Amino acid sequence: MEMQWVLVLHALATLLVVVSLLCGHWPIFEGTFIERIHFFITVGAYDYLTRFVITAFGSRGRHLLFSVEHYCCERPNPILQIFYLSIVGVTYYFIAKSSFRYIPGYYVDGSHRYLSMVGVSVGGLLFLLTSFSDPGTVNAENVSQYASAYPYDNIIYVKKFCSTCKIPKPARSKHCKICNRCVARFDHHCGWMNNCIGEKNTRYFMAFLLWHFLLCLYGAVVLGLILACQMKQHKIVYILTTYYGIDSSFYSLAPHISQWLLASYNTQVLIIAFLTVVSLLLAGFFGYHAHLCLTNTTTNETFKWQDYVSWKTKLNEAKASAAALKASLAGGVVTAPPGGERVEKMNAYDRGVLGNLGEVVRPLSERAPFSRGKKRA
């Protein structure tokens, strides 16, 4: 098998693993082999590893494995942060090494050498800002301000007390077991940032996602233009059509051009494929979080609403069945709908699109009424 096809197969296998790992649990992949790969990577492989370690090393091996698992999954750790920095560093290194010599080119201006550096640096800055900023830690000093900023809706949030922090839990907050603190307007604990995403740093997290999506897209487009420039310089289309007699239509030329690119510029082609896949994933992730921000919901609340709607629907169905049974026993006509009353999500924190966006950009804890409440308290 020729080298370029090995590279293509390698790229496809990587794509399959990345998509399965990140998206395999999505409902659209239910029952497919992508879901099975996701299950194997996230649960099955670890299960086999545990069995192997216990068989080979006994209880000492099991204890070591559980300690590693505890450190990696249940305690703050920089593993994914190091992984992120390595991916960015290695990708940028390969781009610079393989493609900077073609800049400036016919389609690519010389400024892209520096623009790319600025782009990566801004990405790194947003990463640091999200990783090391306060997500909105709730403590004894600010708990009353947070409690008045976010009133209980008495549906998904009722008055509760955090037994670990020894403070009342304001609505929309959650105690992060990994960071061991209560976080206001808690979204999720992000392993990549080694930090919670909450009331104060959702804006940096969103900026990070949007910037990295644009950065990957920018990288893929500029590398594509470099390859287009190489094709022009080597007169590939002219040679194929004139000397090899290939039809000048896109469908006739595409396989030959792809083969030439894979043989001569495989690093650039692989990086373009990688950047395209990552940018698509980032676009999906950013779109999902943008929808949450615009509707003033959090990832944590999405799960809470799912549980509430499912519980309430079952309750309504049970009520409707009981009413139908009662009516039929009394010999009357059944008027209640068979599925029971439809359950609607009533988000008490929705302030309209602009208001919701404003709360992300300028968190409530950084506004005057919040600090005035602090002085009074």
Ligand SMILES: [Zn+2]
């Ligand atoms: Zn707590």
Ligand SMILES: [Zn+2]
């Ligand atoms: Zn956390």
